[in-house]
Each structure stands twice: as C-alpha cells, then as structure tokens.
Amino acid sequence: MIKTLYSLTCLFLLSSSYLLAQPTLKKLWQTDHLDVPESVLIGQDQRTLYVSLIGPGDHTIADGNGAIAQIDRQGKIINKDWITGLNAPKGLGEYEDKLYVADLKELVIIDIPNKKIIEKITVPEVGMLNDVTVDPAGDVLISDSKGGKIYRYKQGKVEVFLPNLVNPNGLLAVGNGLYFLDSGSLFYLDKNKIATKIATGMEKSTDGLQKDGDNFLVSAWIGVLYYINKDGKVTTLLDSRAEKMNTADFSFDPESRLLYLPTFFKNQVIAYQVQ
Structure with a gap:
C-alpha cells in the first residue's frame, strides 16, 4: 500500500511538473490601428519595436x-x-545599425540612425521573400516562401543557401546553425547543411519562430500559436481562427517573457505575457 501511494505521488508530481512546463498567455495591451502589420522585431536598443506594415491593397503586389x-x-x-x-x-x-527587410522580391537595407533606405537588392528568380534572420557573423538569411528556397546575403551578394523546400518561412539563426519552418514542420540545419526535423503536425502556414530556452514558440498565419518542447511535442497556446485573427511573424523577449504579435488584417500588434 505504501509503495502504491509512493508511486502515485511520484506520478502526480511528474504530471504536475509537466503541466507547469506548458506556458499560458495573458494579454497585456494592443496598439491603435496599424495598416496590416506582418512582422515585429525587438530593436537591439531593447526599447523600440519595429513593425513591418504591408499597407492597404494586395499584399503580393x-x-x-x-x-x-x-x-x-x-x-x-x-x-x-x-x-x-x-x-x-x-x-x-x-545588425550593426542596419535593418534588413524582406520586401517581396527585394532585400531592403535601412540605415537606422539616419532613418533612410541605403540599398534595395533585387533577388533574381525569387517567388516571394518572407522572413529574415541575421547570424552572429552578420550574414543575412531570407526565406523565399513561393520559391521554396532560403537565400543568403553575404559580402554584398545574394546567393541560394538552401534549395528544394516546400513553403519555407520562419528563420532563426543561432550560433553556427539555423532553425527554420517549412509547411507545418520545424527543422534544424547544422553548419554542414544537414537538416534534422524537430517537430511536425502544425498548420501548413507556419510563420514566426522564436526560442524559449531549449523550447520553441511558433505561429501559423492562419491563426494559431504553438509551444514546442525540445523533444518535439507540440501544444497550442492560442487559437484565433474562429475570430479570424491572423498570427503572423511575432517577436519574443525571453527575459521579460513578453511576446509581441502582429495580427495582419486585424491591424494591431498585441502584447502577451508568456506565463
């Protein structure tokens, strides 16, 4: 009997610990109207949020x-x-006072202190540039969702970095590796360009990607925000499909545990506390 109670207690504690490891969201604020916000980036000054605005009209033109x-x-x-x-x-x-923007078929480089565009680089044969990440060396990686590729901008030139993908979007450079999303799955690409699948089974419109320690936060544009444990288990943090609120390319600060979510056609950025 004592052994049974001990086993049950251990099971309860393990289950409780597991449940506590799954975060929840608490809404803190939302902005006034912004014209179709697609991506949010926490500036390196840690005070400013940059928000890409597609604006009125067709977001593919x-x-x-x-x-x-x-x-x-x-x-x-x-x-x-x-x-x-x-x-x-x-x-x-x-990276180093420059903001890099994926703008349809161009990589746009902005001088932040001087608040001006300094270069627009047209990427040949591109489908639609989508997400951007910068690695520690300053190389810029850009996903081409419609073209099924990831490009790299290095030393003034754009080249194909990883071809033969389906619908790549969210990118996150960490150390010598790259995490990326492709049509409902999360992958890790090592320095030798060997890809390992971490998680799958998400909505095909996977969009934003951030790390939370050894775990991950992932959005799908259709209106879902996921939490992925390091073992690949996927749980849903937010499902806004019924209210037709898109969950686009968000940003996350692991120190304050604040998540900034652009809502696309709902025309707002919403901040959540990840608890």
Missing part, C-alpha cells in the same frame, strides 16, 4: 504602400511612417 513603423514596449505608436515607399514588407532583421 509592388504598390509602394508598405512602411516600417516604430512603437514602444508599452504599445504606444512612435511613428507609423518611420520608413515609407516599400511594397509589402515582411520579415525584419537588425
């Missing part, structure tokens, strides 16, 4: 309606038109 906005960490809009004249900007990455 080069129409000049896109912009980059700045908001603060409390959700106050600092400048909706910090950078204008873009087309349908999506993923963002920052």
